[in-house]
Amino acid sequence: MPSTVAAHPAHRPDEQVDPRLVDAVLAAAMAVVVAVVAAADLEGTGRAGALCYLFAAGFGALLLARRHAPRLVLVLTVLGIFVYYMFQLPPIGIALPAVAALFSAAEADRTRAAAAAGAVLVSVAAYFRVHEGLPTSYLVSYDLLTDVALVAAAVALGVSVRSRRELRAHQERLRALAAAEEHREADRRLQAEKAGIARDLHDTIGHTMSVIAVHSNVAAEAVGRDDEAAARALEQIRSASSATLRELRSTVKLLRSPGADPAERSSIGLAGIPQLATAAEDAGVEVTARIDVDPQELDATIDAAAYRLVQESLTNVLRHSGARHAAVQARLRNGTLELRVTDDGRGAPRAASPHAAPAAGDGGRGLQGMAERVVLLGGTLTTGNREGGGFEVRATLPRRLGP
Known part of the structure; x- marks a missing residue:
C-alpha cells in the first residue's frame, strides 16, 4: 500500500509567537523597568510611592495598543512623561519610558512621528536641565548624549524590523509569482506536447488510412480475377496496420509516462x-x-x-x-x-x-x-x-x- 506523507508548510519565526503575547511581555517589561528606576530614586527625592508605580503601569499598558494606534500611543506616552515630572516624582529619564513607544511608531512606518517625538523629548529635557543650572559640558557629554542615543536606537531598531518584515513579504510575493509562472509554463508545455501528439497521430493515422484505402480498392477489384494481387494488397494493409499499431502503442506509453522525453516518442x-x-x-x-x-x-x-x-x-x-x-x-x-x-x-x-x-x-x-x-x-x-x-x-x- 503506498504511503502518504502530509506536507506541512514551514512556519516563519514571526508566525510562531502570538503578537498579543509579544505586546504583553513588552508592556510588562516596560512597567517593571520604569518602576525599578523610580523606586531607586537616584536623586533621593523621597517621593517614590504608589503614584510612581501607577505611572509605570500606565506606560506599560499603553503598549498593548501599539499595533493598532502607534501614533496615539506615542503621543500619550510623551504627555505622560511630562505629567510625571509635573508631579516632581523621582527621575526616570526623559527617553527611557518612551523607548518602546518610539520603536513601535517606527516599526509601524510612523518614522517621522517617532523622530519628532524624540526631538521634543530631548529638547524639553535639555531646556529644563539648563534652567536648573546643570553645567553645559555635563549636559552635552552625558545627559543629552544618553537621551539622543536611546531615541536614535529605538527609532533605528523599529525601522530595521519593519524593513526586514517588508523584505520577507516582498520575497514571499516573488516566490508566489515565480510559482505561478512555473505553473503557467508547465501548462504551456503540456498543451504544446498535446498538440504535438495530436499532429503525430493525425500524420500517422492519415497516412496509414490512405495506404489502406488504396490497397483495399486494389484487393476488391482483384478478388476472383487476380488472387495473387489481392493477397499482395492485403499483405500491404496488414503491414501498414501493424506498423501504425506499434507507433500508437509508443504514443500511449508516452501519455502514461508524463516525464518521458518527447524525443523518445519513436525512432522515426x-x-x-x-x-x-x-x-x-x-x-x-x-x-x-x-x-x-x-x-x-x-x-x-x-x-x-x-x-x-x-x-x-x-x-x-x-x-x-x-x-x-x-x-x-x-x-x-x-x-x-x-x-x-x-x-x-x-x-x-x-x-x-x-x-x-x-x-x-x-x-x-x-x-x-x-x-x-x-x-x-x-x-x-x-x-x-x-x-x-x-x-x-x-x-x-x-x-x-x-x-
Whole structure:
C-alpha cells in the first residue's frame, strides 16, 4: 500500500509567537523597568510611592495598543512623561519610558512621528536641565548624549524590523509569482506536447488510412480475377496496420509516462523515408527519394519533424493529387535542413499556402498541422502549385535547436 506523507508548510519565526503575547511581555517589561528606576530614586527625592508605580503601569499598558494606534500611543506616552515630572516624582529619564513607544511608531512606518517625538523629548529635557543650572559640558557629554542615543536606537531598531518584515513579504510575493509562472509554463508545455501528439497521430493515422484505402480498392477489384494481387494488397494493409499499431502503442506509453522525453516518442526520422517511399509505390505512386543528410547531424526532434512533413506530404499525394510520380529531396545548406516534396498530379484548385485550405477531403488540417510544426521549430513552410502542373511542399528547419 503506498504511503502518504502530509506536507506541512514551514512556519516563519514571526508566525510562531502570538503578537498579543509579544505586546504583553513588552508592556510588562516596560512597567517593571520604569518602576525599578523610580523606586531607586537616584536623586533621593523621597517621593517614590504608589503614584510612581501607577505611572509605570500606565506606560506599560499603553503598549498593548501599539499595533493598532502607534501614533496615539506615542503621543500619550510623551504627555505622560511630562505629567510625571509635573508631579516632581523621582527621575526616570526623559527617553527611557518612551523607548518602546518610539520603536513601535517606527516599526509601524510612523518614522517621522517617532523622530519628532524624540526631538521634543530631548529638547524639553535639555531646556529644563539648563534652567536648573546643570553645567553645559555635563549636559552635552552625558545627559543629552544618553537621551539622543536611546531615541536614535529605538527609532533605528523599529525601522530595521519593519524593513526586514517588508523584505520577507516582498520575497514571499516573488516566490508566489515565480510559482505561478512555473505553473503557467508547465501548462504551456503540456498543451504544446498535446498538440504535438495530436499532429503525430493525425500524420500517422492519415497516412496509414490512405495506404489502406488504396490497397483495399486494389484487393476488391482483384478478388476472383487476380488472387495473387489481392493477397499482395492485403499483405500491404496488414503491414501498414501493424506498423501504425506499434507507433500508437509508443504514443500511449508516452501519455502514461508524463516525464518521458518527447524525443523518445519513436525512432522515426529521415532514415525511415525509404519505407514511406516503398509504401507509396505499393499504392501506385512512384517515389524518387534523394536524402543528402546524415541523421546524426540533426537533433532528434528535427529529424522526427522532417519525417512527419514528408509523411504528410506523401499522404496528400496519395489521397488528393492523382499523381503517378513524386520526388522527395532533403539536404543541409548553411546549417539549415531543406526539404522539398513535389508531385506531377493535378495540384490544388487554387494556390495553397500554410494558411490556405488544402484540397478537398483533407479537412483543412494537413497543411495547417505541417505549418504549426514548422513554426514551433523556428522554420518556414511554403506550399503551392508548380508551374507546368503538380504540387510542391518546401520546408526549411534549423539543424539543431537551441543556441
